[in-house]
Amino acid sequence: MRIEEMKSLWTGQPIGVKQKEELAGMLTERSHPILKGIRKQLLLEISAWLIVLCVYYSMFDGEKRPLAINMIFIICILQAIAFNFTGYLAAKNLVHGDNIITSIAVYLEKLKRFKWGSLCSRIIFMVGMLFFFFYGVDMAVFRTLSLVFIGIAFVFQLWLLQRQWSQRIKNLVALKSELMNANGER
Amino acid sequence: MNEDQFLQIVSVHQGIIHKVCRLYRDTPTDREDLFQEIVFQLWRSIDDFRGQSKTSTFIYRIALNTAIAAFRNNRKKNVISYVDQVPEMPPANEDCALADCKDRLMAAIKMLDEGDRAIIALVLDEYSYREIGDIIGITENNVGVKVSRIKNKIRLLLTNSHEN
Structure with missing residues (x-):
């Protein structure tokens, strides 16, 4: 098939037509399909953590622990909420720079920072939780084993998280080099 | 605005x-x-x-x-x-062939890497190599090399799909 034939087939592709009113509805964050999902999840998480913060003092023996330990518990939860919120803000901006390669490069840097931010936030959260719940507890054999088990589960969760981020970053790095390379090799 | x-x-x-x-x-x-x-x-x-x-x-x-x-x-x-609408009359043979060609072309393009898809879409919409270079962020020469390689890839994919 010659390129002129391809062009005529390409321009003859059927397309749907959207009315202005429908397009106007797409300009707000409220109707955005991805942001809507993230927002819903964020709201659920914030509500759940606010409930935990309201009841932990009596339910999880916060009153029997020193103020510093209570502060660590509260800060761990608040930083996790704050980090998720910055993720929501970052998901709004996908386009940076005057061309696609520059835009991908900026986006990649953002994703790399986010990967480390996400891992650090998770580590702070988990260590803070362990610190709070295991503070002053008599470490008998069963409790030590529980701590080891929780630690392993935590490390596995971190590994999954970093793998998820790394895969996304790897795909974008490959795409960027494919675009930059004249032969289109990855 | x-x-x-x-x-x-x-x-x-x-x-x-x-x-x-x-x-x-x-x-x-x-x-x-x-x-x-x-x-x-x-x-x-x-x-x-x-x-x-x-x-x-x-x-x-x-x-x-x-x-x-x-x-x-x-x-x-x-x-x-x-499909949103079902036509009342079956399409004529010529229309079928045309629709089939369009589908095969789209299928072939979708088999390309994401970057190649962007470039060939711009070529088929009659953008100059300079404009494509500006959009992607590469030189005109680079665009030229890529376009000729992508065209060959598509031809090969179309030939294979026709034989199958």
Whole structure:
């Protein structure tokens, strides 16, 4: 098939037509399909953590622990909420720079920072939780084993998280080099 | 630029967005989500558009950029798609052949890497190598080399699909 034939087939592709009113509805964050999902999840998480913060003092023996330990518990939860919120803000901006390669490069840097931010936030959260719940507890054999088990589960969760981020970053790095390379090799 | 002017521009050039959605997403739901994402990103970027390039070039750049960078749901791909309208009369043989050719071309393009898809879409929409270079961020020469390689790839894919 010659390129002129391809062009005529390409321009003859059927397309749907959207009315202005429908397009106007797409300009707000409220109707955005991805942001809507993230927002819903964020709201659920914030509500759940606010409930935990309201009841932990009596339910999880916060009153029997020193103020510093209570502060660590509260800060761990608040930083996790704050980090998720910055993720929501970052998901709004996908386009940076005057061309696609520059835009991908900026986006990649953002994703790399986010990967480390996400891992650090998770580590702070988990260590803070362990610190709070295991503070002053008599470490008998069963409790030590529980701590080891929780630690392993935590490390596995971190590994999954970093793998998820790394895969996304790897795909974008490959795409960027494919675009930059004249032969289109990855 | 106010909302009304923006909507007028998007309305006129929405064909570009539809094409990009078809190129980069497989299911109607994913295409609809991407369409919305592109319009949202265009609205956020429109103040950066200073008229140095054609409006359609700007829309193509943002649309391709969004399609490549946007988060995508890993939905199952074996989805049955329904056409909106069923024609009253069966299409003539010629129409069938034409529709078949269009489908085969689209299928072949979708088998390319994401970067190649962006370049061939721009070529087929008659953008010059210089404009394509500006959109992607590479030199005209680089575009030329890539285009000739992509054309060969598509020809090969079309030949293979015809033989099958």
